[in-house]
Amino acid sequence: MNKFSKIKQHIYLKIESGEWPENHPVSSENALSAQFSVSRMTARRALQELAYEGLVIRTQGSGTYVAPIKSQTSFMAIRNIADEVRSRGHDYRAKVHMLKEQPASTQVAEALELEEGSPVFHSLITHYENDLPVQLEERFVNPKLVPDYLKQDYSKVTPHEYLCVVSPLTEASHQIEAILPVNTLCQYLSIDRHEPCLRILRRTWSSGGVVTFATLTHPGSRFKLGGHLTFKE
Numbered sequence: 001m002n003k004f005s006k007i008k009q010h011i012y013l014k015i016e017s018g019e020w021p022e023n024h025p026v027s028s029e030n031a032l033s034a035q036f037s038v039s040r041m042t043a044r045r046a047l048q049e050l051a052y053e054g055l056v057i058r059t060q061g062s063g064t065y066v067a068p069i070k071s072q073t074s075f076m077a078i079r080n081i082a083d084e085v086r087s088r089g090h091d092y093r094a095k096v097h098m099l100k101e102q103p104a105s106t107q108v109a110e111a112l113e114l115e116e117g118s119p120v121f122h123s124l125i126t127h128y129e130n131d132l133p134v135q136l137e138e139r140f141v142n143p144k145l146v147p148d149y150l151k152q153d154y155s156k157v158t159p160h161e162y163l164c165v166v167s168p169l170t171e172a173s174h175q176i177e178a179i180l181p182v183n184t185l186c187q188y189l190s191i192d193r194h195e196p197c198l199r200i201l202r203r204t205w206s207s208g209g210v211v212t213f214a215t216l217t218h219p220g221s222r223f224k225l226g227g228h229l230t231f232k233e
Contacts, residue, residue, distance in 0.1 A: 003038045005113060005209070007046040010036075012170055013207060015055060015066055026056055026064040078172055078204075080160045081137075085129045093131070096154050097188070098124035101143070108140045111203055111213035121149045123159060126188050133189045134222045139214040145206060163204070163211060171205035179217075189219050196220040 011027070014020040027035070032043035047064055050056045058064045085092040102122050109116040121141040126133050139159055141149045145167055152162050163169070179199050186193060200216040 002113060003036050004042050004046055007032055007036055007038070007043060008050060008171070009205070009207070009209070011046070011050060012055065016170060016207075020066050022066055022068050024066045026066060028063060078160070078169065078202075080158055080164075081127050081135055082158050082161070085127075085134070088129075090130045091128075093128045094155050094158065095126045095128070096123070097126065098122060099150055099154070101150065104140070108213060112140060112142050112210050114142065119143055121146070123149075123154065125154055125159070127158075129222075132222065133191075134218060136185065136188045136217045137214060138217075139212055141212050142210060145208050145211050159212075167206040167208070167211050169204055169211075170207055173203045175201040177201075178220075181217075185217060189217070191219050198223055 011020075020026065026047070029040050029043040029047065032038070032046070033040045036043070047056065047058065051058050051064075055067055056064050057067045082092045082094075100122055101119050103117045104112065104114055104120045106116050108114075108120055109118060112120060114120065121143050123137070123139045123141070125137045125139075127135040127137060137159070141159075141163075143149065146163065148166070149159075149162075152159075154162075177199050179197050181189065181191060181193060181195060181197050183193075185191075185197070186195075189195075189197070191197075197220055198218045200218075202212075202214045202216065203210060204212050204214075
C-alpha cells in the first residue's frame with residue numbers, strides 16, 4: 001500500500017472506530033506529512049479525496065473536520081444485485097463464465113496497488129433478472145485479502161455478498177461511462193451492437209487495503225441509475 005493510501009486508511013479507521021466522532025478535527029497537512037514522511041502535496045491530496053467522498057469537511061482558515069453523518073451519504077449506494085432484483089419481485093440467477101487465478105496486468109496491478117504480474121483472482125459473471133441479462137460483472141480480487149475467493153459458488157451467492165462477510169467494505173470509488181458494446185459483450189448480455197451500455201468501474205477497500213477492482217456493465221435499456229441525497233440542515 002502506498003503512503004497516499006495509508007493516510008486515507010489511517011483517517012478512515014479513526015472515524016470508523018469512533019475515536020474521531022462528528023466534527024472532530026482531522027490531522028493537518030503538515031502533521032500528516034511529518035507522520036507519514038510524505039510531501040505536503042500528498043497529504044493535501046489524501047484530505048481532498050476524503051472531502052470529495054463526504055467523510056471530512058475542509059474549511060479555509062479553520063482546518064479539516066470529520067463530516068456529520070448526514071453528509072456522508074453517497075449518491076450511489078453499493079447494493080447487492082440479487083437483492084435489487086428480488087426487491088422488484090423478480091427471479092434472480094447468475095451464470096459464472098470464469099473463475100481463476102492469473103498474473104495482474106499493468107491496469108489491474110495499479111488498481112489493486114500490487115506489483116505487475118502478481119497473482120490475482122479473476123471472475124466473470126452474468127446476472128439475470130427473469131432470465132434476461134442485466135449485468136456483466138468482471139472482477140479482479142486481491143488474494144492476500146480474500147484467499148478463499150475462488151472456492152465459492154457464485155451461482156448461489158454473489159461476490160458482493162461473500163466479500164461483505166469476509167472483508168467488510170470501508171471505502172469505494174466509482175467511474176461511470178457510456179459505451180457501445182463489442183461482440184463478446186453483446187453475447188454475454190444478449191444485445192446487439194447498437195445497444196448503448198452503462199459501465200461502472202469500481203474499486204473497493206477494506207481496512208487491509210484495496211480488495212477488488214470491478215467492471216459492471218449494464219444494457220442501457222435494462223438499467224436506471226439513481227439515488228437519494230440527504231443534506232445537512
